[in-house]
Amino acid sequence: MNNISKIKTIHKKLINKEFSCSDLTKMHFDSINKYDKNIGAFINLTKEVAFSAAQKVDNKIKNGEKLSPLEGIPFALKDNICTKNIKTTCCSVMLKDYIPPYDATCYDILKSQNAVLLGKTNMDEFAMGCSCKTSRFKKTSNPQDLNRVPGGSSGGSAAAVCANLSVFSLGSDTGGSIRQPASFCGVVGLKPTYGTISRYGLIALASSLDQIGPITSCVEDAAIVYDALSLKDKNDPTCFGNVNGPTYPHLSKNIKGMRIGLPKQYLEGITDDIYKSIMSAVDVYKSLGAEIVTLDMPYIKYSLPIYYILVCSEAASNLARMDGIRYGHIEHPYKNIKEMLVNTRKTGLGEDVKRRILLGTYVSSGENFDYYYKKALRIRQTICATFDEAFKKCDVIFSSTVPETAFTHDFKPKGQMQAYMSDICTVPANIAGLCAISVPCGVDSNNLPIGLHLIGNKFCESTILNAAYKFEETTRDSSFKTVNMGVQI
Amino acid sequence: MFTKEDIKNIATNAQINVTDTEAQKYAEDLDDMFAFINMINETEFICPEFTGFDGPSDCFKNDSIQKFETDCCSNSDNYKDSFFEINEKD
Numbered sequence: 001m002n003n004i005s006k007i008k009t010i011h012k013k014l015i016n017k018e019f020s021c022s023d024l025t026k027m028h029f030d031s032i033n034k035y036d037k038n039i040g041a042f043i044n045l046t047k048e049v050a051f052s053a054a055q056k057v058d059n060k061i062k063n064g065e066k067l068s069p070l071e072g073i074p075f076a077l078k079d080n081i082c083t084k085n086i087k088t089t090c091c092s093v094m095l096k097d098y099i100p101p102y103d104a105t106c107y108d109i110l111k112s113q114n115a116v117l118l119g120k121t122n123m124d125e126f127a128m129g130c131s132c133k134t135s136r137f138k139k140t141s142n143p144q145d146l147n148r149v150p151g152g153s154s155g156g157s158a159a160a161v162c163a164n165l166s167v168f169s170l171g172s173d174t175g176g177s178i179r180q181p182a183s184f185c186g187v188v189g190l191k192p193t194y195g196t197i198s199r200y201g202l203i204a205l206a207s208s209l210d211q212i213g214p215i216t217s218c219v220e221d222a223a224i225v226y227d228a229l230s231l232k233d234k235n236d237p238t239c240f241g242n243v244n245g246p247t248y249p250h251l252s253k254n255i256k257g258m259r260i261g262l263p264k265q266y267l268e269g270i271t272d273d274i275y276k277s278i279m280s281a282v283d284v285y286k287s288l289g290a291e292i293v294t295l296d297m298p299y300i301k302y303s304l305p306i307y308y309i310l311v312c313s314e315a316a317s318n319l320a321r322m323d324g325i326r327y328g329h330i331e332h333p334y335k336n337i338k339e340m341l342v343n344t345r346k347t348g349l350g351e352d353v354k355r356r357i358l359l360g361t362y363v364s365s366g367e368n369f370d371y372y373y374k375k376a377l378r379i380r381q382t383i384c385a386t387f388d389e390a391f392k393k394c395d396v397i398f399s400s401t402v403p404e405t406a407f408t409h410d411f412k413p414k415g416q417m418q419a420y421m422s423d424i425c426t427v428p429a430n431i432a433g434l435c436a437i438s439v440p441c442g443v444d445s446n447n448l449p450i451g452l453h454l455i456g457n458k459f460c461e462s463t464i465l466n467a468a469y470k471f472e473e474t475t476r477d478s479s480f481k482t483v484n485m486g487v488q489i
Numbered sequence: 490m491f492t493k494e495d496i497k498n499i500a501t502n503a504q505i506n507v508t509d510t511e512a513q514k515y516a517e518d519l520d521d522m523f524a525f526i527n528m529i530n531e532t533e534f535i536c537p538e539f540t541g542f543d544g545p546s547d548c549f550k551n552d553s554i555q556k557f558e559t560d561c562c563s564n565s566d567n568y569k570d571s572f573f574e575i576n577e578k579d
Contacts, residue, residue, distance in 0.1 A: 194542055208541070243545035305526040316503060323504065346506040354505055355518055358496065361503040362519070375529055377538035384539065416518040417525045433542040459545055 004476075005220040006167050007073055009489050014061060014072050021057035021072040024487075025050050025116050028074045031486045032118065032165050040140040041150075041160035043079050044087055045119040050074070053116045060114075070115040070228050076160045076169040078153075079120040080127055081212065082201035083107055090203050091135035092125045094328040094348030104201020105233045106170060106212050113228065118166055121156030125350045126319065127172055127205040129153050130180055130422040131407070134352045139409070143483045144186055144449060148406040151181030151422075157215050158185040164486025168216045168225050172202055174209045175307055176401075176426025179438035182215050183401035183451025186440045186481045188468070189215045190222045191426075193458045194433035195240050197226075198233035206314035209307075209430045218476075219439060219469040223247045226461060243459050250462040251469045256289030258467065261394030263295040266425060270403045273444035278400050281441045281452045284474055285467075293394045299379070299386050303428040306376040306383075308420065309363050310431075313373055315353075316360030322348065355416070380431055387432045391457040396467050399425045401438040401451030425453055435461045439468040440480045449481050491516040491523075 014021055029047060036042055057072035077083065080090045082100035089095045103111065110117070124134040132140040132155030142150040143163035150159040154171025158181035161169050171178040173191040182189025190213045197212045204210055214225035230242035262282065267275060282292060324330040324344035325337075331347050334340035349357070363372035390397060402422055413419035429436040434455050441452035452471065456464035472479070493512040496519070500507045507515065 195545075238542075240545045302529055302532075305529050308522065308526060309529075320504075341504055342506040345504055349505070354500075354507070355515060357503050357505060358499050358515055359519060359522060362499050365499075365502060372526070372529075374538055375534065377540075378534040378536050379529060380539035381536050382534055384542075385536075415521040417521050420522075458542070 004218055005224070006217055006489050007069065007221045007224050010073055010167065011067065011069060014057070015067065017061065021054040021061070021116065022051060024072065025054040025074060027487050028118055028165065035163055035485050036165060038141065038146060039143055039159050039163055040138045041121055041156045041163065041165060042076065042119045043089065043091060043122045043137060043156065046086055046117050049086065050116045050118055053114050057114050068113050069224055070110060070113045072114060072116060074116045074118050074167050075110065076118050076121045076157060076166040077107060078123050078157050078169070078171045080123060080172055080203040081107060081170060082203065083117070083120070086120070088120065088203070089137070090126045091123050091137055092348065092350065092353070093136045094322045096329060098327065100201070102201065105198035105235060106229050107201065109229055109231065121160055121169060123156055124153035125353050126203070126315070127153040127174060127177055128315070128352050128356055130176070132156060134350055136350055141409070142185055142406050143485065144481065145406065148408050148448070149184065151184035151406060153177040154215065155181045158182050158187055158189065161185070161187045161215050161217055162483055164483065164488065168214055168221055170212055171215050172210055172212050173430065174205045174311060175430050176423040178213045178215060179401050179426050179436060179451065179453065180422055182438045183449065184406040186449030187215055187217055188219055188222050188440070189213065189438045190226055191429060191436045192226060192230065192461055193435040195238050196230045196242050196459065196461070198231070198236040198239040200233055200235035204318045206311040207318065208314060209311060219465060219472045220251060222437065223251055223465045242461065244462060247462040247465045250466050252473070253466050254289070255285070255467055255470050258290045258396065259293050259394040260285055260290050261293045261295045261390055261397040263297040263300065263397060263399070265297050265300045266399035269424070270400050271444065274400045274403065274405070274450050277442040277450045278398065278452065281471065282398065284471060288470055288474065295390050295393065295397070297386050297390060299382050300428055302379045303383060303431050304420070304424050306379045307423070307427045307431060308359065309372050309376040310380070312356045312360030313364040314360070316357045316364065319353070319357060324348070383428060384432045387434060395463055397455040399453045399455070401425060401453040405444045405446065405448035405450060429455050434458055435464055437464050437468050439472060441471070441475070442479050443481050447481070491519045
């Protein structure tokens with residue numbers, strides 16, 4: 001078996017007392033000290049919290065108590081997931097000193113299992129971006145090639161896992177922010193179905209699209225983390241949990257007869273290297289007994305334009321509270337409240353955030369509301385129906401995760417829209433609330449990782465995780481490009 | 490085409506203060522974005538607006554993995570058992 005679960009390996013070694021959880025935690029912080037100055041994955045380390053959790057785990061082992069699957073496993077959180085008494089900044093000057101008074105549900109679950117929080121990871125400001133370059137605090141580099149970006153917005157989370165500085169991490173995905181950096185860094189990123197993992201405590205970008213999910217070094221670990229987190233939550237009325245039960249027991253099932261949909265629209269505009277990798281992946285699935293179904297999904301092309309209408313409108317609304325009164329820093333001096341408010345938002349919010357707020361304010365004001373926003377909602381309904389039809393013909397839909405591999409730090413897009421094109425393959429799953437996973441499927445001519453994107457129907461995480469697992473099991477040696485740094489378990 | 494004045498008006502509504510130079514840059518950016526976004530006007534969409542996702546009841550039986558043969562863990566009653574069962578297998 002080529003799948004290598006770090007979580008299972010660590011679990012076993014902790015139980016067998018090959019190392020203590022405190023030793024494991026120290027190894028991770030030592031690695032972070034050594035490597036993260038060049039990578040910049042972490043924005044804030046939580047040593048005290050980590051060693052306290054590690055001590056609890058060591059005591060349980062000492063007393064012969066059984067450990068739960070994530071007990072003692074080091075992990076990292078994207079810095080838009082609230083952590084009580086630990087700074088949560090969204091990598092924005094606006095929230096540079098914000099200390100939440102409560103924990104996000106996903107962190108609460110991990111904390112209750114004594115998983116070991118190493119720290120918070122860098123991200124694009126308020127999750128708006130696809131490179132981590134809009135972070136107001138630091139640059140993050142891709143461990144696969146330090147001259148390149150790790151992707152975004154969960155770039156720090158993906159870089160931390162790629163560099164073996166964290167066993168797993170959590171990110172948030174509004175239009176591809178888990179899957180795109182996972183693809184750039186050559187790791188696994190799962191965007192669960194909307195409403196399976198609680199969003200309580202996630203600082204919202206666009207509430208109808210946001211979803212928390214895991215970034216891991218293999219599919220098996222993604223299933224383990226997803227199963228632990230996909231619980232119904234009374235604090236999030238949109239959260240149903242994982243209604244189909246745990247995914248982990250379904251891994252490694254035979255996929256003979258599985259129908260894989262290949263929409264021609266998803267294969268347009270990708271590089272030759274990526275096209276070849278995707279078609280090789282198709283051949284792998286054929287050899288495993290899957291059937292290929294060609295799909296025509298013409299309305300998919302509207303996903304990206306309506307995404308920017310919807311995400312910017314929701315972001316403009318959600319970020320209205322970042323005004324120095326309800327949330328955020330206050331810009332001094334000021335003569336009156338109006339001046340304080342305007343100056344606070346001027347200095348507190350970065351260029352890309354302001355651009356999206358301007359766009360969102362424009363498309364949701366006056367007659368534009370009908371012309372843009374309501375039309376976008378009609379198209380969204382059409383795209384949902386398109387996927388409903390597609391899933392009558394197939395079980396999983398294939399594409400590349402991104403049209404290109406990781407770009408360099410100094411890459412200058414031709415026009416603003418080119419900068420946003422990175423999300424073109426990932427956005428439709430968010431628009432339709434579907435689950436999707438990015439799994440490494442080889443490298444391009446620059447030796448940079450390529451991601452295979454598998455989209456599943458709502459609440460069908462078992463299907464895509466199993467399909468991804470079988471692919472990983474068959475091709476791991478050739479498709480995964482590991483990085484020789486960090487903690488080697 | 491957006492002008493600097495258009496951007497300043499939108500910025501006032503959004504409670505953001507922008508300089509002339511910034512307003513000019515944002516006007517160019519929004520022009521570029523709307524050149525793309527306006528493709529939604531190529532087609533008329535006569536259908537209801539999206540009002541939220543269906544609950545899981547409609548999707549509960551969607552998980553096609555149920556159809557496929559199992560290689561391991563088929564007798565697992567719950568997650569923890571299957572996790573430890575595989576551990577032991579390893």
